[in-house]
Amino acid sequence: MNGDLMDEETDIFDIMAKTSPAMQENLDVLNPEQLEATIHEGSPLLILAGAGSGKTRVITTKIAYLIAEQHIAPQSILAVTFTKKAATEMQERAVQIEPRAAHSQIRTFHSFGAWFLRLNADAAGISPNFTVYDDDDMVTLICKANPKLTKQQANHFAHKIALAKDYCFTTDDPRLVQIESEPEFRHIYSTYQARLKDTGNVDFGDLIMLPYLVLRDNEHIRHYMQNRFKVIMVDEYQDSNVAQFLLLQSLSGVNENSGTYVCVVGDDDQSIYKFRGAEIQNILTFKDKFPGTKLIRLERNYRSTAEILQIAGNVVNHNEGRLGKTLRAERGSGKKPVLAFLPNQDEEADFCANLIALSVKNGANYSDWAILYRTNAQSLTFETNFLHKKIPYQVVGALKFYEREEIKDLIAFLKLVANPRDEISFRRIINKPTRGIGAKTQDKIVETARSELLQTSETELAENNPAVSVKIENLAQTALLGLEPEQKDSKQEDVKGSLVKATRAEAQTMSKKAREGATAFVAIIDEALDLLSSTEKEQECTVIPENDKKNLSALIELLAENSGLKEYHAAQDEVTGTQRTLNMQELANSAVPFDCTMKGLLDFLDTIELDRTIAGKENQEDKNRVTLITIHNTKGLEFNRVIMTGMERGIFPRADKDAEELEEERRLCYVGMTRARNELYLTSCSMRRMYGRTEYMDASPFLLEAGAENMKVLGHAPSSFRRASFKGGDYGKNGLSHPDVETDPIKAKYKKGKRVYHDDYGYGIITRTAETDDGEYSITVTFENSGSKSFLPKYQSSSLLVTDE
DNA sequence: CCCGTCGTTATTTTT
DNA sequence: TAACGACGGG
DSSP, X not given: OOHHHHHHHHHXXXXXXXXXXXXXXXXXXXXXXXXXXXXXXXXXXEEEEOTTSOHHHHHHHHHHHHHHTSXXXXXXXXXXXXXXXXXXHHHHHHHHHOGGGGGSEEEEHHHHHHHXXXXXXXXXXXXXXXXXXXXXXXXXXXXXXXXXXXXXXXXXXXXXXXXXXXTTOOTTOTTXXXXXXOTTHHHHHHHHHHHHHHHTOEETXXXXXXXXXXXXXOHHHHHXXXXXXXXXXXXXXXXXXXXXXXXXXXXXXXXXXXXXXXXXXXXXXXXXXXXXTBOTHHHHTHHHHSTTOEEEEEOEESXXXXXXXXXXXXXXXXXXXXXXXXXXXXXOOOOOOEEEEESXXXXXXXXXXXXXXHHHXXXXXXXXXXXXXXXXXXXXXXXXXXXXXXXXXXXXXXXXXXXXXXXXXXXXXXXXXXXXXXXXXXXXXXXXXXXXXXXXXXXXXXXXXXXXXXHXXXXXXXXXXXHHHHHHHHHHHHHHTTOOOOOOOOOGGGOTTOHHHHHHHHHTTSOHHHHHHHHHHHHHHHHHHXXXXXXXXXXXXXXXXXXXXXXXXXXXXXXXXXXXXXXXXXXXXXXXXXXXXXXXXXXXXXXXXXXXXXXXXXXHHHHHHSOXXXXXXXXXXXXXXXXXXXTGGGXXXXXXXXXXXXXXXXXXXXXXXXXXXXXXXXXXXXXXHTTEXXXXXXXXXXXXXXXXXXXXXXXXXXXXXXXXXXXXXXXXXXHHHHHHHOSSTTOOGGGOOOTXXXXXHHHHHTOTTOEEEEXXXXXXXXXXXXXXXXXXXXXXXXXXXXXXXXXXXXXXXXXXXXXXX
């Protein structure tokens, strides 16, 4: 044993001896690596945490430990995650160990950006009441700024602009050509950015890039923030992008001797968002950017069986350029993963349904199961099949509550109330329902408002800088008290470039019908603002019992009613049988926890804009459902039993992947497999309907990489797979090496004696089974009313239904 | 302004 | 195949 190790161990014993008994209990449950990571201090820390290795436990215990034992002020700890769900879980678990963690900043990257920009709106050149534009809004704004672009082109450029911001390329950056070679791109980006600035709003990319630019260009703010946060932790670091790295770097002051402690946690094998700007180099080169970095690996897996980890590890082992780690299964051995080859996607869905139904009959829950697929389009077959068989399911990520028309309409109203310069929201609702204000009048109003911005922008500029320093002083003072500065409410009437103001002014020149419409519209906004300011005053003057306090749902209900949107969508409900009115009510209900003030409104908008995963109410009730989900969406989740479907070349991995992208697909495969606790199934079809035609499919190369000998193979494997995998083991010729089980799912399904229903011939019984000359399985059905017919079940899965069981 | 029909086009997407 | 957008007629 060398001296270094001795020192380290005595250090650990030393620290443990000083720890309070309460914290000691939390440390006792950690394994040695987890413990080392938890109590590590002094240098930057990179925790390489494999799937299911208990990283959340480490981060949360670490936060608690820092507060309780190292006496770090809770509010000087910043922990960032990528999803709202992860942030909430982290906060809850940290608070459970140490209640003072409630005062720490545990947020998503984007919500941190929003928090930062609200404090520094002036320095960032945006409205303090900004709201966030989503991808659709980006496209609309690009179209308005460049009317000659088609929607498709605008879509393309919106994507590229978002990517440019992920890399933190501003409009004058020469590296923009790396993103998009089209020479017009820089111009389109610039005009979009100018137009966006006029609205006072930001897009998702700005929530990261602007805080970085503000820090870079304002020494005061930078030093204030470096002082404000003495500990910064980042979760899922492998999926951070360049802008996020730059933000972390400047916030931490690593190059300015700030003394801030930085700890990042991630797994390079789970980096799956390169297409959205995630930069795997961030984690691979972390130790170069943060000198003296200590690296700790968490390789003990507490989630999956050894068999599952074996094949997941086999797959990802084919990648080059990893930091490298091997997961050890703490739970030991379990069932061998099953690989089922099926004729087509109808049989695939059937196979899954039968597997699930059988397990439920034997005592499992529907919620034990997850169906994973590469693309959302694949969910449809499962939904149809499960609906028919009455298997309860939920589709994750597809509900898009906030993308529904009626919800977007209401939110547009709310956004315009918050920020009267919001052109996109204004255009969405000014003439909905019809107020006689057509496209031309809208353009005129927008131009009036924008010309006002142009006139005043020079005088504004002169006032801008003093405003920043005043704000910083306020910041410094409030920080001493451990409070965040209060938003001061801006007087909407005075806002430069207000579209509401412009509408009021333009109304005089309009036709009678349009004038009435415009006046009514302005009145709606005014009344909404009145409601907000009246509750604000009430709150200042009197002490009102919690229950009597007006909450933000009152504003939403008022807007829905006054705007005519409620009536408008109720009429739609009548005709189409939709539930729009109900959805609108649902939005109002979700606003109940928020104050009926401008601040409450901004909080609410932040919450819904930065967390689109909240589904409608359907998700709450009856949680015992099968989960249908894309592999991307499963990150951070786990299930007792997982079926990875569509394991075919061209689907997973997708066809058009270069070598580097193939590695990402492989990581995606690894992520999917390691979601499973107890049982893992893989399905692969030999035929698939795609784009209206049926194609022959080949097995996914990942299946061979996983190793056929590590799986129980069912069904008729494609010859490419059989040849390459014929190494004995569990898999024999024609998949018939399990005499105890019928290994061909088709034969198992269409056994002699089964009762079936055919679309054309009605009910019948399978009276004979045989093989054709080509070795295909054929059955003969005797129908009740249509005599006897022979079929190849392989081709009949959707029209020949097995009805018993 | 709304509705029907025709033609086009199909990744993954924490925020 | 199917779903969605664009366009034209009522």
